[in-house]
Amino acid sequence: MSRRRPSDQRAWLEGDPPLTAVRERFPREWEQVQRELAAVVERDDVEAIKAYASSVARPPRVPDEQALVSALARQRLAAGALKQMGVAAATGVSAGTLRFGLVSGFLAQRLLFDGGGLERKPVSLRWFRPVWPLVRQKRYLMPLVEPRGIYCFYSSALIARLVALIDGRPCVEIAAGDGTLADFLRDAGADVLATDDHSWQQTRRAAADVVDQDARTALRERAPEVVLCSWPPAGNDFERWVFKTPSVKTYIVISSADESAAGNWNDYRQQTAFDLVADPGLGRLVLPPEIGSAVYLFTRR
Structure with a gap:
């Protein structure tokens, strides 16, 4: 959990932030929620699901402010995961199973x-x-894999299109997580270096070929012409450095069509050096279609 003051964290949570941002800021709480959900789903008992949904809706009773913040984060994460899985927090499930069969x-x-x-x-x-x-x-897939840092899947057609966009130029992927996308692109012939500050290690597999660098440092030291980022956290504080790096000619963002779910849209709109275009053809190549992905291309003017 973040080291911000509990009062600030509580105010942030009560402001209804995007679930992706809550997951990034509270990885331990997200792991706990996933364990609880996995246990209750494995029982294949609708009444157990209903009881868990009801427990999520109750106000937490905890001894101090720090514990309250943690409880509120778990509550927000559990409610969001249940919603994604099609389970009403008001115990609207009446029949069927939640097991990924x-x-x-x-x-x-x-x-x-x-x-x-x-x-x-x-x-x-x-x-x-x-x-x-x-x-x-289908609706169970993403809640089951997101704890491992999987926010989407890349089609082979998307990889081919991205290689064409990179066009032989040096490319850096920022916030690369486990480096999966960069691996695919290198296998297809692109010159891509994966970088990440490794703040994700509590929830994702380690990757030896991902350079341990925050985005600002990677951009300054590598001076790439192309930058790539897949599902940047909503309201993050690192994408701004892409727009301030003189070497960058193209910035490719694989993200969500919902502006509140990913990316720093304040920085996207405030920057003046790049033209922004959403490419619907590329967006359709990000899978599965149910997650509502989008691909944004920033081109220096």
Whole structure:
């Protein structure tokens, strides 16, 4: 959890911030919520789900301000996850199961991951388009994988288009997480260096090929022509340095169509050095379609 004062944290949480921002700021609380959800879903008991949803809605009773902040964060995260999974916080589930079933799990694994774990692969649209409609429990996928730092999946067609946009120029990915996207791009022939300040390590797998650098330092020392960022946290304080780096000619942001969910839109609108265009064709190549992704291209004037 962040070292900000508890009173400031409480005010921030009560201001209804985006769930992605809460997850980034409270990784331990998010891990706890995921464990609780996994346990209750595994029981395959609708009444247990309803009881958990009701418990989430109750005001927390804790001994001090710091504990209250933690409890409020867990409450916000749990309510958001239940909503994503189609569960009403007012106990609106009356029948059915919340388990990611055998068939849905098998199809999702084959489509999106390499092997039996959670290592992503470039997704073939040739297979995704006919098979994805057969996955009946689509809404459960992202709540199950987001604790591991997976906010989207990249189609092989998207990788090819990004390589063409990079066009042989030196590229730095900032806030690269586990470096999956940079790996895909390098395998396809692009010159991409993944960088991250590793503040994500509590929730994501380690990656030896991701350089331990914050965005400002990476941009200053590497002076790239192209910068890439996938799902930057909402209201982050590092994207501004992209617009202040003279070497940058193109900035590519893989993000959400919902401006409150990702990216620093204040900086996007205040900067004057770049033209901003949303590319709907690229956005459709980010998977799955249900998450409402968008790809934004910033080009220096």
